[in-house]
Amino acid sequence: MATIATPTPASAPGYSRRRTVAVAKDAATYAALIIACFITFSPILFVLATSLTNTYSKVTDLSALLEPTFDNYVAALFETSIGRWAVNSLIVSVVVTAVVLIIDSLAGYAFARRKFRGREPLFMLLIATLMVPATVTFLPLFLLSNSLGLINTLPALILPALAYAVGVFLMRQFIETIPSELEDAARIDGLSDLAIFARIILPLSIPGLATLGIFTFMTTWSAFLWPIIITSSDAARTLPAGLATLPGQYNTNWGLVCAGTLLSMIPLMIVFLVFQRYLMAGILGGRAGKG
Amino acid sequence: MGVTGTPSIAVPRIDDRGSTASEMRGGPGRRYRLRAGIGPYLFLSPKLVVFAIFMLVPLVWTLLLSLQTGPYLKGMRFNGLENYVTLVGNSTFWLALRNSIVYALLIIPTGIGLGLFLAGLLNRRIRFRAAFALLLIIPTFTSAVAASVAWTYLLQTDGGYVNLILGLFGIKPINWIGTPGLVLFVNAAVEIWRNAPFWALLFLAGMQSIPQYLYDAAAIDGVVGFRAFRMITLPLLRPVILFAVVMASIWTLQIFDVPYVLTKGGPANASMSLSHYIYRIAFQNDNMGLAAAMSVFLLLVILVLAILELRFLRKEVQF
Numbered sequence: 001m002a003t004i005a006t007p008t009p010a011s012a013p014g015y016s017r018r019r020t021v022a023v024a025k026d027a028a029t030y031a032a033l034i035i036a037c038f039i040t041f042s043p044i045l046f047v048l049a050t051s052l053t054n055t056y057s058k059v060t061d062l063s064a065l066l067e068p069t070f071d072n073y074v075a076a077l078f079e080t081s082i083g084r085w086a087v088n089s090l091i092v093s094v095v096v097t098a099v100v101l102i103i104d105s106l107a108g109y110a111f112a113r114r115k116f117r118g119r120e121p122l123f124m125l126l127i128a129t130l131m132v133p134a135t136v137t138f139l140p141l142f143l144l145s146n147s148l149g150l151i152n153t154l155p156a157l158i159l160p161a162l163a164y165a166v167g168v169f170l171m172r173q174f175i176e177t178i179p180s181e182l183e184d185a186a187r188i189d190g191l192s193d194l195a196i197f198a199r200i201i202l203p204l205s206i207p208g209l210a211t212l213g214i215f216t217f218m219t220t221w222s223a224f225l226w227p228i229i230i231t232s233s234d235a236a237r238t239l240p241a242g243l244a245t246l247p248g249q250y251n252t253n254w255g256l257v258c259a260g261t262l263l264s265m266i267p268l269m270i271v272f273l274v275f276q277r278y279l280m281a282g283i284l285g286g287r288a289g290k291g
Numbered sequence: 292m293g294v295t296g297t298p299s300i301a302v303p304r305i306d307d308r309g310s311t312a313s314e315m316r317g318g319p320g321r322r323y324r325l326r327a328g329i330g331p332y333l334f335l336s337p338k339l340v341v342f343a344i345f346m347l348v349p350l351v352w353t354l355l356l357s358l359q360t361g362p363y364l365k366g367m368r369f370n371g372l373e374n375y376v377t378l379v380g381n382s383t384f385w386l387a388l389r390n391s392i393v394y395a396l397l398i399i400p401t402g403i404g405l406g407l408f409l410a411g412l413l414n415r416r417i418r419f420r421a422a423f424a425l426l427l428i429i430p431t432f433t434s435a436v437a438a439s440v441a442w443t444y445l446l447q448t449d450g451g452y453v454n455l456i457l458g459l460f461g462i463k464p465i466n467w468i469g470t471p472g473l474v475l476f477v478n479a480a481v482e483i484w485r486n487a488p489f490w491a492l493l494f495l496a497g498m499q500s501i502p503q504y505l506y507d508a509a510a511i512d513g514v515v516g517f518r519a520f521r522m523i524t525l526p527l528l529r530p531v532i533l534f535a536v537v538m539a540s541i542w543t544l545q546i547f548d549v550p551y552v553l554t555k556g557g558p559a560n561a562s563m564s565l566s567h568y569i570y571r572i573a574f575q576n577d578n579m580g581l582a583a584a585m586s587v588f589l590l591l592v593i594l595v596l597a598i599l600e601l602r603f604l605r606k607e608v609q610f
Binding site (some may be wrong): 025103106107109132136143162164165221229239254261265 | 330331332333334335337338339341342344345346347348349350352353356363409412413415417423426427428429430431432433434435436437439440441442443444445452484488516541544545547548551552566569570573574579582583585586587589590593594597
């Protein structure tokens with residue numbers, strides 16, 4: 001937190017006491033962080049150990065990590081519906097993320113850079129919907145899907161997720177920070193609106209797009225309430241909806257369940273790590289300074 | 292021009308069509324079209340169309356639904372405000388609402404407080420910061436459902452992970468999922484476990500953008516350590532914290548996944564969230580109208596809370 005600009009000379013009074021305090025603070029910091037990491041990481045480690053053993057029993061220890069068997073993962077992917085659920089989740093999440101990135105950045109640009117009638121009230125309306133609880137829209141959406149015959153289909157999983165206003169808000173905030181001189185220059189050179197958007201705004205928005213991409217992928221992948229409302233069979237279920245059906249009353253195959261749980265984490269980890277790089281690169285190297 | 296640095300990743304390619312004088316005048320050559328007019332609406336329309344169909348229409352539809360009753364397949368009829376009267380008299384509704392509010396009160400201060408604490412730790416000059424951050428962020432990669440399934444396993448009474456560790460300290464096995472007095476805290480703890488690291492990273496990003504000279508100047512006056520955290524870091528983070536608090540409020544009041552999967556709303560509705568109850572009324576009791584009325588009620592609760600938070604927590608920071 002605070003640092004002192006010039007180090008205190010060793011001969012100054014109270015120096016050794018201050019050093020002890022500083023060392024104690026550092027030790028306490030490391031201790032606290034190690035405890036926190038234990039709390040966040042060790043449960044997952046335990047789940048990992050269980051997934052690597054052939055067990056219905058509840059008691060496992062970490063020795064499984066030394067002699068792992070991957071039977072549970074093979075079973076999870078190829079013999080149970082887990083593979084199907086994962087594919088559904090992947091399709092839905094990728095499509096939603098891709099579409100949201102496009103339409104939200106288009107709309108965000110319009111709100112940030114174009115004047116038009118009703119701009120402010122419309123934006124306020126979008127922001128206001130952030131406060132609307134999920135069940136408010138899910139009930140009618142269920143009825144709508146029912147009458148359109150879209151119950152238990154992937155489009156029903158994809159379409160409602162495109163309507164959230166978070167992305168427009170994010171992209172508008174981001175695009176507002178791009179200096180408008182770049183667009184003015186482009187316009188003088190005769191570029192059309194769309195060309196300005198595609199060639200100038202988009203490349204400079206990569207950190208914002210990366211943030212929105214991570215966020216959208218993670219929330220779509222983890223969505224649970226809507227998928228359990230709208231899907232009723234394994235063929236259409238997403239991974240969260242399917243995973244929730246696994247732990248049974250008695251005799252749950254915990255090895256398999258743990259394998260499925262860990263498998264569901266992998267795409268999120270990959271997306272996070274990949275998009276993080278674009279995020280960092282964009283922030284550190286990618287933009288002209290503000291005017 | 293206000294451009295001070297050169298972009299090193301994406302260099303915008305501008306076609307050099309050579310603006311001749313006649314082109315600038317709007318004469319022969321490239322036409323210089325005036326902006327305003329239809330352009331903005333073309334950019335907006337994809338989002339607006341989807342927004343209208345899948346957000347606005349359902350919003351209005353729910354308001355109408357809340358005034359109706361009957362099974363949805365055989366047709367519903369209007370019954371005015373009767374659903375609202377019913378829900379006010381329904382003790383399970385108030386229990387579920389209380390549970391959701393308790394979740395919010397447990398999760399928001401603890402989660403955001405822990406996030407600030409962890410961010411403060413990570414912001415210090417320590418080694419292995421990246422390693423710590425990586426280990427801490429792991430719970431965020433679990434969906435709420437995956438985390439709940441994992442913790443169902445870990446919280447088992449006989450030989451579950453948590454009771455195993457407590458056993459090392461001589462504590463008897465505790466029935467985490469089946470004890471009515473504990474379930475609210477257990478669900479809140481799992482949600483905090485999942486979310487606090489995410490808040491920590493968000494706050495850490497904010498903290499790292501605070502210029503060092505502020506701390507140096509304060510140190511000259513003898514303000515260091517925790518006092519500096521309280522008087523410099525926290526006030527400057529206020530917008531981010533406010534954002535986190537408002538988003539967390541909106542989100543936890545509608546919590547569904549963890550209480551549904553981990554404790555299944557039990558025992559005897561002790562941990563059932565309001566969203567869970569709405570789901571049950573709509574799809575098990577086949578009473579869409581009542582469920583819609585409850586959803587509208589929840590919307591109002593969220594609205595009031597968000598407005599209160601924005602009013603009380605938003606203050607300008609001057610240095």
